[in-house]
Amino acid sequence: MHLISWLFPLSALLLAPLLSGIINRVKAYFAGRKGPSILQLYYDLFKLMHKSSVYSRSTSLVIRLAPAVILTCLVLACLILPWGGFPAPVSFAGDFILLIYLLGLARFATVLAALDTGSAFEGMGASREVQFSAVAEPSLLLGFLVLIMHTGSLGLAGIASGITIVDWQIAAPLLVLVAFAWFFIMLAENSRMPVDDPNTHLELTMIHEVMVLDYSSADFALIQYGAALKLWIFGGLLVNLIIPVKFDVVWLQAVTFLGGMFLISLLIGITESITARLKLLNVPKVLVSAGAFSLIALIIKLVESYQ
Secondary structure, eight states: OHHHHTHHHHHHHHHHHHHHHHHHHHHHHHTTOOOOOTTHHHHHHHHHHTSOOOOOTTOOHHHHHHHHHHHHHHHHHHHTOOBTTBOOSSOOTTHHHHHHHHHHHHHHHHHHHHHHTTOHHHHHHHHHHHHHHHHHHHHHHHHHHHHHHHHOOSSHHHHHHHOOHHHHHHSHHHHHHHHHHHHHHHHHHTTOTTTOOTTOOOTTTOSHHHHTTTOOHHHHHHHHHHHHHHHHHHHHHHHHHHOOOOOSSHHHHHHHHHHHHHHHHHHHHHHHHHOOOOOGGGHHHHHHHHHHHHHHHHHHHHHHHHO
């Protein structure tokens, strides 16, 4: 079983770039276009890895090390992400805290590299990233707290395996609130619409993209690949929550989980196709609403526990 658990993070490393391809194809369908191949990110990463890097004379070693730090943090985060009833290769009580810290460290490296360029443009994006993450992270933690109280487990594997179809029958409102909160957080943390537009380069709307404008070649490939892994991680958290089907057979569990990731990609693509980008002043309101969902779920759980 321990060896089998390693197949799941390896699958994440191989299949994470597919998510953006599926999202782009869905958006192209809604726009009446053929759209790029779902393998387009693989082609882009291969092309970028064969180019040489260019650095500004105003930068230091920070901008050179940041891509490796970001990718390392996200790969380690994949190692503690369970697949349904199967535990991750690294699993222990409180591992969800390590997951949040790894995501935070990756963000810190991105922000630090943006500030290292000395560009006011990238500093603006770094400021927005820090501001919005300060609102999103408490919502994510509150969601974990609700699930910990519901399942009685302090580990991601226990939380994932502890949520079953029966739980959705008896505690559906609570789990739905957490699912909605995490979906909004996933859109914000991965710079998706309506929080951010990954395809724009307008100064007034950019958040994540503006922070990585100084990257090129292999460094930019690591950034793009890390972004795909981050989307996979947040998608995996949602799949473990909303698809509580557990199988003892490895391939059935793998098909279920991957099917859930496909559905999450479709949902993101549909959301980006039917919504417009929010004004920056309205983004915190959406994140606060996500926090309110998690807080309401926590209150419901506390009331149930005292009855």
